[in-house]
Amino acid sequence: MFAPNRPVVTRIAPSPTGSMHIGTARTALFNWLYARHRGGTYLLRIEDTDRERSTQGAVQVILDGLAWLGLEPDGPPVFQFARAEQHREAVRVLLSKGRAYRCYMTVQEVAAERERARAEGRVLASPWRDREAPSRTNAPFVVRFKSPLSGETVVDDLVKGPVSFRNKDLDDLVLLRSDGAPTYNLAVVVDDHDMAVSHVIRGDDHLNNAARQILIYQALEYELPAFAHLPMIHGPDGAKLSKRHGAQAVGEFAELGYLPEAMRNYLARLGWGHGDDELFSDAQAIAWFDVADVVRAPARLDWNKIAHVNNHYIRLADDRRLAALTLEALKRAGGDLPPDAEARLMATIPLVKEGAKTILELGELCRFSLNSRPLVLDDKALALLDDDTRARLSRLALVLGAQSDWTPPALSAGLRAFAETEGVGLGKFGAALRAVLSGGAPAPDLAGALGALGRDESLGRLQDALSRLR
RNA sequence: GGGCCCUUCGUCUAUCGGUUAGGACAUCAGAUUUUCAAUCUGGGAAGAGGGGUUCGACUCCCCUAGGGCCUGCCA
Numbered sequence: 001m002f003a004p005n006r007p008v009v010t011r012i013a014p015s016p017t018g019s020m021h022i023g024t025a026r027t028a029l030f031n032w033l034y035a036r037h038r039g040g041t042y043l044l045r046i047e048d049t050d051r052e053r054s055t056q057g058a059v060q061v062i063l064d065g066l067a068w069l070g071l072e073p074d075g076p077p078v079f080q081f082a083r084a085e086q087h088r089e090a091v092r093v094l095l096s097k098g099r100a101y102r103c104y105m106t107v108q109e110v111a112a113e114r115e116r117a118r119a120e121g122r123v124l125a126s127p128w129r130d131r132e133a134p135s136r137t138n139a140p141f142v143v144r145f146k147s148p149l150s151g152e153t154v155v156d157d158l159v160k161g162p163v164s165f166r167n168k169d170l171d172d173l174v175l176l177r178s179d180g181a182p183t184y185n186l187a188v189v190v191d192d193h194d195m196a197v198s199h200v201i202r203g204d205d206h207l208n209n210a211a212r213q214i215l216i217y218q219a220l221e222y223e224l225p226a227f228a229h230l231p232m233i234h235g236p237d238g239a240k241l242s243k244r245h246g247a248q249a250v251g252e253f254a255e256l257g258y259l260p261e262a263m264r265n266y267l268a269r270l271g272w273g274h275g276d277d278e279l280f281s282d283a284q285a286i287a288w289f290d291v292a293d294v295v296r297a298p299a300r301l302d303w304n305k306i307a308h309v310n311n312h313y314i315r316l317a318d319d320r321r322l323a324a325l326t327l328e329a330l331k332r333a334g335g336d337l338p339p340d341a342e343a344r345l346m347a348t349i350p351l352v353k354e355g356a357k358t359i360l361e362l363g364e365l366c367r368f369s370l371n372s373r374p375l376v377l378d379d380k381a382l383a384l385l386d387d388d389t390r391a392r393l394s395r396l397a398l399v400l401g402a403q404s405d406w407t408p409p410a411l412s413a414g415l416r417a418f419a420e421t422e423g424v425g426l427g428k429f430g431a432a433l434r435a436v437l438s439g440g441a442p443a444p445d446l447a448g449a450l451g452a453l454g455r456d457e458s459l460g461r462l463q464d465a466l467s468r469l470r
Numbered sequence: 471g472g473g474c475c476c477u478u479c480g481u482c483u484a485u486c487g488g489u490u491a492g493g494a495c496a497u498c499a500g501a502u503u504u505u506c507a508a509u510c511u512g513g514g515a516a517g518a519g520g521g522g523u524u525c526g527a528c529u530c531c532c533c534u535a536g537g538g539c540c541u542g543c544c545a
Contacts, residue, residue, distance in 0.1 A: 015545045050544055107543080114542090121472050123541080142543055160475070169473050169541090177543040184545045208474060208540040231476075231538090238537070266482095269494090273483050276493045295483075298538065302481045305495045355507040365507080380505095415504090430504030442506040 006223075008040025009198045012066075012073070013080075013188070015047040016058035019249035020065035022241065022301070023203060023233045026267040028071045030230060031201045033268065033289040035074075043195060044073035048081045049187055065250040069260050070282075078195060080187050087182035090190045090220060091143050091175050099219040100175055102141040103128040123171040143176035145186075147215055155210045158199075158228035159294040165211040173212055189213050193222045201228040201291060204298070228291040231271055231298040238300055245301065257329060257359030259317065262310040269309075270299045279312055307357035314356050319349050325359045326366060333363070337370060344369045347452040351444040368438035369452050374464040381435030389432045390466060392422060396429065397462045406455045412447035436465040 010031040014024045035042035046062065048054035066072055094100035103126045105113065110124070117124045126144060133141075147170050154164040175186040182190075192200060200210075207229045217224050235245035247253055253263060265279060272295060274280075274288040314322065323345040330337060338344065345366055352365035377385075385393075399418050403411065419426050426446075434443055437458060443449045450458045 013545085017545080047545060053544075110543085118471055118541085123472080163474070165473070171541075174543050179543080181543085183543070188545090203539090204475070205539055206545085209545090211474090229475085234538085236481080240538080269482065271482090275484065278482090278494050297476050299483090300481060302495070305482065308495055352507080354509090426504055428504095432504095434505060438505085440505090444507085446504055 006196070006198055008035060008038040009043065009196050010035045010040065010201055011043040011045055011192070011195060011197050012071075013045040013047050013202070014062050015050065015053075016055060016062055017050070017053045018058055018061070019251065020062050022248055022250060022253070022267075025065065025069055025071075025250045025263070026233060026270060027202055027230060028066060028069065029264060029267050030228075030272070030289075030291070030294070031199075032071045033285055034199060034201060034291055036286040037289045040198070041074045042071075043075055043197070044077040045191060045195065046077050046079050047184065047187070048079055049084075049182060049184060051081070051181070054081070061251065068254055069250065069263060071264075078191065080191060083187070083191060083194070084182055086194060087187050087190050088176065088180065090186065091182070094145065094175065094216075094219055095143065097219065099146050100143050101126075101129055101146055102133055103144045103172075103174075104134055104139050104141045123169055126172055129172065140178045142174045142178050144172040145175050145212075145216060145219070147172050147212070153211045153214050155207065155214060155227055157207070157210070158226055158291045159231075159296060160207065160229055163207065163211075165208075167215075170212050170215065185209060185213055186216065189216045189220065189222070192225060193217070193220070197225050199226045199228060199291070201230065204229050204232050228294065230294060231296060233270060234298050234300045236300055236302065241301060255329075255332075257325075257361065257363075258306065258310050259313045259359075262306070262313040265313070266306050266309045269305075270301075271295045279309065311354075311357045314353055314359075314362065317353075319346060319353075322349050322353060322359070322362060326363045329359050330363050330370075333360075336372070338372050341370060344452075347454070348444075351448040351452055365442065368441040368443040368449070371439060371441070373457070373460050375436075375439035375461060377435060377465065378440035381438075381440040384432040384435045385465065389429055392424075392429050393432060393436065393462065394466050395422070396433065397459065397466065400450075400462070401459060403455075406451065408447040408451040411450045412445075415446060433462075437461050 012024070012028040012031050014020065032042045034040075044062075044066065046059055048059070063077070091100060105126055105128065113126070114124050129144070129146060148167045151167045152164050153167055153170070154162050156162050173185050174183050176182055210227050210229070214224060233241055235241045237245075241248050247256060250263075254260075261282070264282060264285070268280075268285050268289070269278065272289070272293060274293070277284070277288075280288075323342055326345055326349070327337075327342050330341070348366045348369040349362065353362060356362035356365055396418055399414065403414050415426065419428070422428070430446060433446055434449065437443060437446075437449050437453060444452070453461070
């Protein structure tokens, strides 16, 4: 298999047309992993040659997405459109070598020829390929590549293996539009060459283009890079990933409360594997990663597994960081927050983080401690408060009021001792105590909840409920 | 229509000619229990179909079926 004998340079080359697809994120990850693994360089090129669709905002989305994922490039981004002059120069070379020609077909003529070609089961052919320019030289034209009519071109792909194409199936693609703007297939070749890209690692959807690009490399006498085409990421149902699958842009994953390190781990496992390893660090991924081990088949996004991986990293995450992220998510969602919300989160998060699959869920699990007094008790909670239980809870309030050590272990012991003096099991009043403390929202174990809430808040909530009119 | 790619449990994958086809997520059952969750134990679950090659195929070849990509003066 062909592997160029030069420094490893990879690149992620998204086009700024709105959002950053999760597939683009994975392509970036693989390029990053491979570059790091080989001690090479990982670059970013913004493919903005389509002036109609490219926007500055979309460029920012890409930059933000990569930054969030922790996959920032090793150098400043290259803007493809800014290199139009180099692209035109390459076309001049091709023209002078007779490897490209001016095509004066009108759009209507092209459409008609395309239809004919399709009907005849062949590739589009321009009558200008071997014809002199018309007398009226100011007629609009595009420059097309003069693709060989015979022979074959093989893409020695690092993940797919050798893939061969008959040249007769490859058409004379447009290199320069009638307004003089370069097209993608020309620009990638020139830019990858000028950026000294050694490994072109990109989506499967470019495998067919690779053959045509190789022809351009050869015509320009450029050294070929190695190619690696990654299978696509589909939605859970196997169809192309789209909006209805929940999320497809990396920004959405961030908003849903997934951690970037979890995304890196999950995405690395989508289409690549290292034995039975499922959860691993960046350092391990870098040490293990090789494009040769990339899976050939497309993969489906599995929300359950993303959730599981994310939960793993939430458990590992620093509580201060989680509190900040949760607070941010809570603010974004709107709703009232107490002034000391962050402190309450800090106290609660350690108790509930094990059950949180996302930051959003972490916020839900902390809800009980964030609510302000007096709590609104839901019906289920209210139903627990019969006369006997109220009486017992007021006795408990006294005991707790005298509790000197307000830490979960001590509280747990206090609760057990109280149950014993009452001659009942914890089950007899535990649910009611919880209801009173949380209002009915899910809460951690009683001692933990009391500890997180603190003495004043706990006793206050207990008192609120007991003094309620029945 | 033409070209190209792909096909192991529901999902992600391991196995790369000889395994009781392994793991993870999900799922089911049980344990624990002061809600939800977490945790622990156990179970079920796969080589698309058909031909070859071979002493022996999930692994190699061919065909079929299904899915995907390209076929743009998009990338």
